[in-house]
Amino acid sequence: MKRSLAVIACLAVLAAPAHAQPPAASAPAQPAPAAPVASQDGPPPDLSVSTGFLVMDMSRLGTEAKAMKSVFDQMAKRHDIEVAAYNMALDKLEKEFEPVRLGKDRMDPAEYQKAVDQYNTIKTQIDEVLKGVQDGMTAAAEKAIDQFNTVASVIGQQVRQDYGVSRFVDGSSVLYVRPGSGYDVTDEVIRRIDQKLPEIKVEFPARKPAPGASADKPDAAKPAAKKK
16 A cells, blocks of 8 residues: 555656656766755756756655655554454454354254344445445545645656756666766655655544444344244
8 A cells, every 4th residue: 555655646746847768778978977966055056967857766755755654654543443443343243143153053044044144244334334444545545645746746846947957767767877867856855845745634534333233233143042
């Protein structure tokens, strides 16, 4: 889940007017200039002469930005809560039907099968509640990531303008970038995003209560009926 969310979150920063491509392998070799360093007292230098693109490690962006970390942490906590609630619902169902199982030999076969069918129905309903929770969590996370993407896209555009370069190359997917041909701005972009959006609040939907035998089918867990 985290990996897929990180990939989604990174897509917006690559949405540049000119899509980046790795430098052609046939390009003549050039002396590798020293990588420019952004000034702390002013805008970064113009790199348009010394470099053709900026390197952005999208994997790092999707996992190291504080806002994405906050989303992952909230997802993990909510996941643990929902798993615990699911297990509690199953435990409750098992306890409520335990008398039926223990009394199987004393029950009419048709009555026993009816109880088993009821158990399976409630178990399916509990599973459906869990699926609904998972779908709701995914939708909430995607909404939070849309917020991250909006900020990351604006900052990515600002960085390209500041450095006088219109293209990004994904440093996490390019096997090799010739030294001096591209300047890695990953740390700079993460720093700016952290300042602008240090945290995102994920709005999870309310969870429906899990069905149970005692609530929905009050007769299901009564002591087993004797055979006629």
